[in-house]
Amino acid sequence: MKEMISPEAKKLAAERAARMKAVLELKEPDRVPFTGLGGDVVAAYAGINSYEYNFDFEKNRQAVLKWLTDFPCDTPRAGVGGLDNLTMSVAFVDFPDLANNFFMVNGPMNDILKMKFARFPGREVDEFSSQQFIGGCNMTSEEYDELIADPVKFSYEKILPRITGSLADLGSPTALAAMARLGMEKARQGAEMRKTMQAVAELGYPLGGGASFAFAPLDYIGDHLRDIPNVVLDLRKHPDKVKAAAESILEVLLKLTLQGKATGAATASFPLHLNEYLSPKLYKEFYWPTLKAYILRLADEGMKSRLFCEGWHDAHLDTMLELPVGWGTAAFDKTDVRKAKKVLQGHTCISGGIDVNVIMSSNPANIDEYIKELLGDMMPGGGFILGTNVGNLPRNTPIENIQAVYEAVEKYGQY
Template sequence: MPQDMEQLYQERLNRYVTAMRNEKPDMIPIRPFVAEFVAKYAGMTCQDVAHDYTKAFEAAVQCARDFDWDAVVANMVYVWTGLAQAAGLRYYGIPGIGIPANTGFNYIEPPEEQAFMREDEYDELIDDPTAFLYNTWLPRVSTEVSKIGEPATYRNNIALTKSAMAMMQYFYAFGPQVGRLRSECGTASAIAGIFKSPFDIIADKMRGYVGLTMDMHKQPDKVLKAAEAIMPHVVNVGLTTADPNNQVPIGFWMHRGCVPFVTPQQFDSHYWPTLKPCIEEFWKNGHQTLFYAEGRWRHHFDTFRELPERSIVFHCDQDDIFEVHRKLHDRFAISGGVPNMLLSWGTPEEVRQFVLRVIKEVAKDGGYILDAGAIMQNDTSVENMKMMTQVCREHGVYGSGTYKTPVATPPCDLPSSVESRKKVTGLAGRPAPHVKPGVCFPWEQRAKDLPEITGDKALVQKVWEDVDALGNMYIWQMLLSF
């Protein structure tokens, strides 16, 4: 790649990393989470970027190049609906198939009586979450996959094969896409890895919100045990998909844990005890977590302060960004807070004035990354996006002499961070699940089915476990990502 583009990339990455350290870079980094907005800007439909990820990739590159942003997600329209169709997933409204082609894909939560997990199935989930996903959950969420005990149909077989191969194809395409952003735009990749809280998973794709609400009254102990059973598995997904260089954070999409979805008491009894150890485990392993706090989370700001300094980047959606700054900035970097309604329906002058205030009051000491409150769809105004970017570039430059080129270490490897990582508990001391995270069919069971191994037993075991892990990746990514 051209030397000047690589230099630009390194400058932007350093700027972004410095801000995530809660320190002051040379200027405020811009990291917009743009989804269907990229389709609008590139002259494409929502169907184009949801159903053909190569078009989504192209639109993301075009936006990054034209807007002069520091970091973006390689594809914020992350759910590839071509894969969702291959698997026959019931819970998506797909642009151009049953809904308008220029409406973003959407999640359709089933009625309570058709929830993908029944109220009497907690024990099965607790015993072996991975087996539950394959045996019970997948046949219910798919129009194609046969239930256990039913004949394996032609459609069942090809759906599993196509969707698994499509997932690998899609995931392998992200490496070159990140490379394009770097070489063609000088833009850093904003996040790596995926994580959701165990409580959110039960609410989102298993019991549904209504079902979980009833369970919290009828059988709260079962809910807690289920969330605890899920913890090591989602941590495994987060760690195995995280940035190997420990520079950009693991993305954590926060859904049902805020008021009014659950009470503060339920947050304290179920949500936080099964979330905090996961975030600590990421920190122990050198990774920050991006708290993408969808909704309003002000009731829990004091609780978030229990986490180690710098261990998270708090993204502000519907909370007051100025209150977030007052409550959290001394411990964590902050991003977002520019209202989506303002970017969609406000005037450019209103955008200008709000961003100027954010620069003056929130970003004045560093540790701030400019972004909207929530993921930007195709209702976001191009003119307002240009204004937000322009104002930040013109007025978001820190005073001469305040910026020092950061030491070439990731956010979690600063001396103070290294010490705090030694003090957190994470998942240590918790009972190990009888089927380890990352495993579907344990080698110990498989070995009983094989003839005597006369050669290199360790080689046979390693290859079995490596391939078995792919089966584990498929079902957990289906749950978390699609």
């Protein structure tokens, strides 16, 4: 496979990998690494709808390649989209060859499993909409003891049947057929994905060293088991049980993340969710202890972490200083990266900075100025990755604004 990649592409890939390595070591690279833009606009740019992008691997590949050719970046996003399906990975954690395969449910997998939390374009929502995770309450507060005693057994026996249409009756012909079909589908998708990654490598992108998934233990309870309003109630009514459950879940999630490392993942990527909801008091009492332990244990295993801090994270920035220097990356959504830099410079690599609203509603001249100022503030001292605050640019994002971002990064991104 490697022989097909041109020397130019190999050189480009090595430069990109070196750039990312330097910022993770909190140094100044040759240029500011840029995670690029993406979202529903990638499908629109290729003239296809979100349904085709999510269900047709050939069309998806062509759309991704067209986008990455015209809008090159340092960390490409490729493949069809998916939604967190953590319960299934937890349920199958004792099967390392399978568990990580189930972490994301994409459109075709969802056709088989029929997850109750998932909505895909062209299926449960119209073909131009984004895929959506809608959550739900799948566990009662009386069941905490069972969860604490054995999160794996509980996730398999109790939660899985509640959240999937096809596995509602475990052991039934319907459930067994769904698992067999899922195996066939994953084999097909694996071949498609290898084809896509080969084509992406030919464009000069580094392969391997990707991210393993990771989840703050309390987010597993909030997003997949109790839902957010209920977990908020539990923090007050059953504080000891919530803490014990988070600790119990931590061990299972660690195992899953390290299984990802064993297959080549270099970093662990955490999408934080409840962070914005919690006051510093609740965050420090319930959310942070198990998240911190998780990151420290991964660091012991030689793995860096990446936290995507959804929403506002201002009130919790100082907690990151409890981690060792160079532990990983904090990517921000609503929190101003300049403010984060003041707290975290020389300690944590910072990622983000571009508000997608600016790309959606501004004009090329303003965008040029915006990127210039942002890079002027954020590049000095290194340890900064340029990216958007959230991943999704809508279908009708003006292409001239997208071009303006890439031109400005080219113009002002040199160290």
